[in-house]
Amino acid sequence: MISFLKIYCTIIFRIIFFLTATAASLVAQENSDCLGCHGDRSATGTRKGKTISVFVDEKKFSDAIHGTLTCISCHADLEGKEFPHEDDLKPVNCGTCHSSEQELHTKSLHGQAIARGDALAPDCIDCHSNHDILPAKNPRSPISPLKIPFLCGKCHLEGSPVQKQRTIHQDHILENFSESIHGQGLLKKGLIVAPNCATCHTAHSILRHTDPYSSIARKNIAKTCTQCHAEIEMVHRKVIKGELWEKEANVLPACIDCHQPHKVRKVFYDQGMADKDCMRCHDKSEIKSSKDSRSLYVNYNEVKLSRHLNVSCSQCHSEVNASHIRPCETITKKVDCASCHAEIGTQYLKSTHGQLMAKNDANAPICKECHGTHGVLGKSDPKSSTFATNVPVLCARCHREGRKAATRYTGDELQIIEHYTESIHGKGLMKSGLTVTAMCTNCHTAHSVLPHADTASSINPKNIPATCGKCHHGMQEQFEQSIHAKLVGKTDKPLPVCADCHSAHTIRRADETGFKLDIMQKCGRCHEDIAKTYFDTYHGKVSQLGYTKTAKCYDCHGSHDILAISDPKSRLSHDNVVGTCQKCHAGASRRFAGYLTHATHHDPKKYPFLFWTFWGMTSLLIGTFILGGIHTLLWLPRALKMQREIKKAHLKKEEPQEKQEKDKDGNSNN
Amino acid sequence: MEIATTSTGEKEFLRFSRLNRILHILMIVSFISLALTGMTLKFSYTGWAVFLSHILGGFESAGIIHRFAAVVMFGIFFTHVYDLFRRKRTEFGSWKNLFLGPNTMLFTKNDLHDFTGSLKWFLNLGPRPQYGRWTYWEKFDYFAVFWGVFVIGSTGLMLWFPEIFTLILPGELINVATIIHSDEALLAVGFIFTVHFFNTHLRPEKFPMDIVIFTGRMTLEEFKQDKPREYNELLEKGKLEENLVEPYQPIVIRSVKIFGWIALSLGFSIIVWIVYAMIFAYR
Numbered sequence: 036m037i038s039f040l041k042i043y044c045t046i047i048f049r050i051i052f053f054l055t056a057t058a059a060s061l062v063a064q065e066n067s068d069c070l071g072c073h074g075d076r077s078a079t080g081t082r083k084g085k086t087i088s089v090f091v092d093e094k095k096f097s098d099a100i101h102g103t104l105t106c107i108s109c110h111a112d113l114e115g116k117e118f119p120h121e122d123d124l125k126p127v128n129c130g131t132c133h134s135s136e137q138e139l140h141t142k143s144l145h146g147q148a149i150a151r152g153d154a155l156a157p158d159c160i161d162c163h164s165n166h167d168i169l170p171a172k173n174p175r176s177p178i179s180p181l182k183i184p185f186l187c188g189k190c191h192l193e194g195s196p197v198q199k200q201r202t203i204h205q206d207h208i209l210e211n212f213s214e215s216i217h218g219q220g221l222l223k224k225g226l227i228v229a230p231n232c233a234t235c236h237t238a239h240s241i242l243r244h245t246d247p248y249s250s251i252a253r254k255n256i257a258k259t260c261t262q263c264h265a266e267i268e269m270v271h272r273k274v275i276k277g278e279l280w281e282k283e284a285n286v287l288p289a290c291i292d293c294h295q296p297h298k299v300r301k302v303f304y305d306q307g308m309a310d311k312d313c314m315r316c317h318d319k320s321e322i323k324s325s326k327d328s329r330s331l332y333v334n335y336n337e338v339k340l341s342r343h344l345n346v347s348c349s350q351c352h353s354e355v356n357a358s359h360i361r362p363c364e365t366i367t368k369k370v371d372c373a374s375c376h377a378e379i380g381t382q383y384l385k386s387t388h389g390q391l392m393a394k395n396d397a398n399a400p401i402c403k404e405c406h407g408t409h410g411v412l413g414k415s416d417p418k419s420s421t422f423a424t425n426v427p428v429l430c431a432r433c434h435r436e437g438r439k440a441a442t443r444y445t446g447d448e449l450q451i452i453e454h455y456t457e458s459i460h461g462k463g464l465m466k467s468g469l470t471v472t473a474m475c476t477n478c479h480t481a482h483s484v485l486p487h488a489d490t491a492s493s494i495n496p497k498n499i500p501a502t503c504g505k506c507h508h509g510m511q512e513q514f515e516q517s518i519h520a521k522l523v524g525k526t527d528k529p530l531p532v533c534a535d536c537h538s539a540h541t542i543r544r545a546d547e548t549g550f551k552l553d554i555m556q557k558c559g560r561c562h563e564d565i566a567k568t569y570f571d572t573y574h575g576k577v578s579q580l581g582y583t584k585t586a587k588c589y590d591c592h593g594s595h596d597i598l599a600i601s602d603p604k605s606r607l608s609h610d611n612v613v614g615t616c617q618k619c620h621a622g623a624s625r626r627f628a629g630y631l632t633h634a635t636h637h638d639p640k641k642y643p644f645l646f647w648t649f650w651g652m653t654s655l656l657i658g659t660f661i662l663g664g665i666h667t668l669l670w671l672p673r674a675l676k677m678q679r680e681i682k683k684a685h686l687k688k689e690e691p692q693e694k695q696e697k698d699k700d701g702n703s704n705n
Numbered sequence: 706m707e708i709a710t711t712s713t714g715e716k717e718f719l720r721f722s723r724l725n726r727i728l729h730i731l732m733i734v735s736f737i738s739l740a741l742t743g744m745t746l747k748f749s750y751t752g753w754a755v756f757l758s759h760i761l762g763g764f765e766s767a768g769i770i771h772r773f774a775a776v777v778m779f780g781i782f783f784t785h786v787y788d789l790f791r792r793k794r795t796e797f798g799s800w801k802n803l804f805l806g807p808n809t810m811l812f813t814k815n816d817l818h819d820f821t822g823s824l825k826w827f828l829n830l831g832p833r834p835q836y837g838r839w840t841y842w843e844k845f846d847y848f849a850v851f852w853g854v855f856v857i858g859s860t861g862l863m864l865w866f867p868e869i870f871t872l873i874l875p876g877e878l879i880n881v882a883t884i885i886h887s888d889e890a891l892l893a894v895g896f897i898f899t900v901h902f903f904n905t906h907l908r909p910e911k912f913p914m915d916i917v918i919f920t921g922r923m924t925l926e927e928f929k930q931d932k933p934r935e936y937n938e939l940l941e942k943g944k945l946e947e948n949l950v951e952p953y954q955p956i957v958i959r960s961v962k963i964f965g966w967i968a969l970s971l972g973f974s975i976i977v978w979i980v981y982a983m984i985f986a987y988r
Contacts, residue, residue, distance in 0.1 A: 573864075573883065576749040580758040584765070622868030629876025630867070636884055648881050652888035659892060663900035666842070669827035670908065677833065678909040681930075 069106040072119060081122045095167040129159045139239035142248075155190065155197050162186055178238070181221065183231040184212060204244075211297040228263075235259050235296075251296070260290045310335070312362065313348040313355075337410040350375070372402045382482040385491070398439045405429055421481070423470040427455060430475045446486070454540040471506075478502055494539070499532040507533075513595040518602070531561065545594075551583040558588045568633040591615055591632065716949035717922035724788055728781050729918050732850075733968050735781065738774035740894045740975050742767040747887050748982040775861055782854045807938070808838045810848075816841040835934040842904050846897075853893045860886035895979065898972035906969065914969060919961040920953050 072078055073091040080089040096102055107114045112125040130137030140146045140159070148156030162178060169176035177186045188209045190197040197203065205211075212218040212232075220229030235251060242249035250259045261267055267290075316322055317333040324331055338344065349355045349362075353374065356365040373380020383389040383402070391399030405421060412419035420429050431452045433440035441451075448454075455461040455475075463472035478494060485492035493502045500520070504511025510533075514520055519530050536557045537543075543550040555578060559566030569575040569588070577585040589597075591607060598605035606615045616623035634642055636649035721729075745754040745767060761767040789803070797803040804811055820841050822834035839847075860882040863870045867879050906914040910930070917923045929936045939945040953961075 570750070572880075573746070576746050577764045579749040580745065580755050580764055582758075582764045620868055624868070624871055626874065626876050627868055627871040629871070631877055631880045634877075634880045642880075644877065645880055645884060648884045649888065652885060652892075656888060656892040656895070659896060660900075663896060667900055667903045669824070671903070673827045673829070674908045674910065681910070 066105050068118065073106075083123065091166050099167045100170050101166075101168055126158075127160075127165070136239050139237075143239060143241045144243065145241055153201075155201065157190065178233075180227040180229075180231050181225065183233055184209060184218070184222065187232040205297060208297050215297060230263060234262065251291075253291075256290050310338075310348050312357070313352075316361070333409055341410050342413045342416075343409075343411055346375075370403075370408075372406075379482050382480075386480075386482060386484045387486060388484055398433070398443065400433065404432075421476075423472075423474055424464055424468065426474045426476055427452065427461070427465065448539055451540045458540060458542045459544050460542055473506060477505065494534070496529075496532045496534075499534055503533045510595045517593075517595060517597045518599045519597060528561070531557075535560075548581075548583050551587060552578060552581065555588055565633050568635040571635055572632055574632060586619060586632070590618070715924070715952070717924055717952045718928040718945075719921055719948050719950045720917050720923055720928075721921040723921065724784075726919060726921050728785060730964075731777060732781050735774040735777040736893075736897070737968065737971050737975075738770055739778065740890070741971070742771040742774070743887075743890055744894070744975060744979065747891070748978070748986070751978075751982045751986045753978055753981070772865060775858070775865075778854065779858060782850075782858075808935075810839060810844055812841065812844055816844065835937075836932050837934040837938075838932060846901055846904075849893070849896065853889065856889045857886055857893065860889070891979070894975060898976045902969065902972060906965075914962070914965045916958065916961050916965055919965065920958065922950060922952055925949075 070091065070093050073089055074093055076090050078089045079086050081087065091106075101109070109127045109129075109131075110124055111128070111131070113120050128137075141150070145157050149158055164177065169179075171178045171180075173179060174181065176182065189195070191203070192198065192209050193207050198206075198208075213222055217230045220226045221231055237250050240248070240250065242252075244251045244253070246252060247254060249255065314333070314335050317331055318335060320330075320332045322331045323329065333348075343351075351370045351372075351374075352363065352366060353371075354366045354368060355362040359365060371380075373383075384393065388400050392401055407420060412421075414421040414423070416422060417424075419425065432438065434444075435441060435452045436450050456465055460473045463469045464474050480493045483491070483493065485495075487494045487496070489495060490497060492498065500511050500514055504514075514533070519532075522530055536554060537545075545551075555566060555569070555575075566588075570579055574585040574587070578587055593606050600607045602608060603610065605611065612628045613623055613625055616628050620627065631642065631645075634645055636642065636645040639646040741757065742761060745758045745761065746764070748754045749758075758764055758767055761770060793800055793803045797806065803809070815837070819834045819836060822831060823841075825831035826833045863874075863879060863882040864886060867876075871879065905911065905918075923931070925936075936945070939948065
């Protein structure tokens with residue numbers, strides 16, 4: 036009935052309009068008169084002093100929905116004017132015909148903004164265009180359902196002046212919408228019945244959600260959603276009595292409490308529970324579990340300050356049944372973080388921690404051991420237990436010597452916490468407070484923690500260069516070009532990676548004396564002979580005394596970029612070796628570089644002249660000592676004998692004197 | 706009072722000139738310094754070497770001490786050579802007199818005779834030879850120093866200035882020089898602190914030390930006993946008297962003995978250390 040009336044009115048209106056128009060045309064202008072000038076592509080005019088094109092495409096105009104109208108139908112101020120008319124026409128008033136839309140628009144946010152003189156505020160032509168207006172059903176129309184998000188997006192896209200400069204309470208509207216089930220339906224699947232912006236916000240009566248007349252006001256939201264989700268209240272009947280849903284929406288959860296605007300996801304909330312329903316009981320501090328009498332009190336403020344402030348209770352505590360008096364009594368499973376953090380969950384299950392949990396090991400750490408529960412904070416929050424400076428303390432809870440993880444451990448990395456704290460990384464993190472310093476999870480990963488023997492482990496020798504390279508990228512690049520890395524696959528001998536020289540938890544500054552001296556032993560673990568012979572030379576002997584000034588392995592060979600001597604790029608290649616010597620011995624020449632830095636006098640084949648020099652000198656030494664020794668050993672007993680003879684001779688001389696003295700003594704005594 | 710006059714009043718035979726005594730004292734200081742600093746490097750794999758190296762102020766200051774002592778040693782050597790030239794001019798008149806005179810440092814037939822005589826005496830097969838001014842073992846020690854200064858000194862210079870030497874010589878010769886320098890030094894140190902110590906200080910008639918090298922003086926009785934041939938020759942020629950001098954004050958003797966003890970103990974310590982390093986820590 037209503038629609039009939041509408042059509043009737045429209046027809047009547049059109050007839051009247053046509054008649055007046057024709058009447059006017061008698062006096063004034065046909066469209067052809069206007070197009071006489073405006074049909075010319077180069078036609079220009081001025082508006083507020085600016086030169087603009089005043090070309091009107093006749094073809095487009097005649098194809099457009101207003102193609103049947105005359106120019107002066109809209110440009111009413113030109114009616115009866117002489118040609119050529121003056122510049123600066125009055126704005127076209129669409130409301131002449133579209134009065135109801137005009138009225139809604141005027142009251143809307145957009146209309147209010149125009150009234151304030153906001154330059155960014157959209158008027159009719161910003162959405163509908165002017166001469167070539169097409170009906171919404173025409174897919175080429177900017178207001179066709181598929182194009183509306185782009186139309187609104189002109190102003191409401193993140194980063195646009197409107198989003199930046201005006202108070203818009205939602206962010207990433209377009210992105211969120213396009214990812215939502217509505218957006219995916221519309222944009223990906225091309226379902227033109229899927230809601231677009233205007234479906235919820237209306238086309239012209241766009242108002243704040245706080246405005247009671249707004250289609251997205253809390254009171255009205257159910258009505259808005261039920262435009263499409265007809266009888267959705269039937270679905271929710273178990274939650275709320277259907278009729279209350281519309282009548283007393285203010286006391287009941289509205290659609291958006293569970294299905295956030297723009298973000299409506301294809302998530303099945305186990306029958307939407309509002310947090311406040313949970314908090315009715317869990318807000319009480321005395322509430323306890325009937326099974327094990329642990330406290331079931333939940334500090335809701337903690338949740339609201341946590342990373343999960345926008346996550347409702349029932350999203351984690353799934354399986355609630357809202358139709359029960361105690362909706363939570365149907366819960367059988369513990370909170371499974373992986374239902375949202377799926378990827379991390381998979382990583383965790385593969386890790387040693389996860390494997391222990393799968394075995395129901397009492398020592399296995401589960402998510403909450405590290406992340407906490409309701410108060411979970413992001414790792415960038417200094418208060419979080421997973422904040423960089425707190426991680427060593429966190430891991431130490433189990434991995435400190437004597438704690439449950441340390442007692443199970445059978446490897447040879449002992450006192451890891453103490454060692455780490457004293458290491459360069461530990462000092463950087465704990466003493467200097469550098470949060471970019473490597474800590475436990477930087478090397479071991481947070482969720483894929485595996486023993487080094489596991490090839491998937493970040494600390495497996497195969498993966499260590501990449502792990503260290505996350506920070507020490509330059510070193511990794513050098514190392515991967517080095518002989519140690521190049522030999523991979525070419526030798527079955529174990530090749531060194533970062534930790535073999537730098538250790539795992541006792542990493543020291545490389546410019547520390549202790550490290551510089553220690554590194555030679557590290558090289559010597561594989562290069563046994565060459566290290567031994569190095570210690571037979573001056574360089575090695577001084578190093579052995581504990582001084583770092585003489586050349587050590589890396590001074591000549593390089594460290595991370597070490598190459599085979601046969602490689603022309605090596606520091607010790609024929610072309611480079613003199614330069615390498617010159618680093619310390621400024622006057623070094625080609626002959627100087629012929630010094631054998633790893634010489635041994637024990638190898639007659641490799642170094643015959645050293646071998647024979649040594650044995651020549653040794654023979655001289657032994658010969659001299661044999662001669663000298665025999666001479667001395669023969670002499671000693673004879674000299675002792677001579678000494679006794681001399682003493683005897685002395686005694687004989689002194690005897691008479693002594694006798695006299697004794698006699699004297701005897702006399703005086705008497 | 707009577708005793709004091711007899712012990713200080715009795716004139717003593719002057720065996721060593723002032724210059725030779727000074728040179729020998731300098732030689733001791735320089736030799737022990739060279740030995741200590743050099744051995745820390747040679748036996749750097751022992752804890753003792755590390756300890757000593759730190760006491761000496763690190764390898765660099767040990768190196769400075771070593772080079773300084775080496776310069777002193779060269780100085781001693783060249784002073785002695787200069788002194789020979791001087792004495793040739795003033796005392797002997799010609800090289801022939803210096804080299805072929807009765808008190809020559811060169812080995813003579815007589816030394817061979819003394820050597821065989823000594824061996825016989827050691828084995829109770831003959832009397833103690835009538836040793837002259839310089840015995841064959843003293844001459845051996847004297848030439849050992851010439852040999853040592855030449856061998857250790859030349860290789861030492863190569864190690865001190867390798868850049869200069871390798872302008873002409875191949876780099877491997879530095880390795881050779883290292884071996885020669887080090888082993889010849891071991892021989893010198895080992896020989897001086899054992900054989901020389903016994904021959905001059907530790908043999909029973911001199912035990913625990915003979916301070917004649919510091920004072921230059923020995924009692925006539927000791928002179929007669931130790932160098933009977935020289936004593937008799939001087940007596941025959943009536944020249945004994947002109948070689949007699951007043952003995953030193955007891956304070957000088959005591960100081961000299963303290964110095965002697967320090968030198969002896971350092972020498973023995975080095976021997977103990979070398980034996981330890983060679984036997985227990987050799988690599």
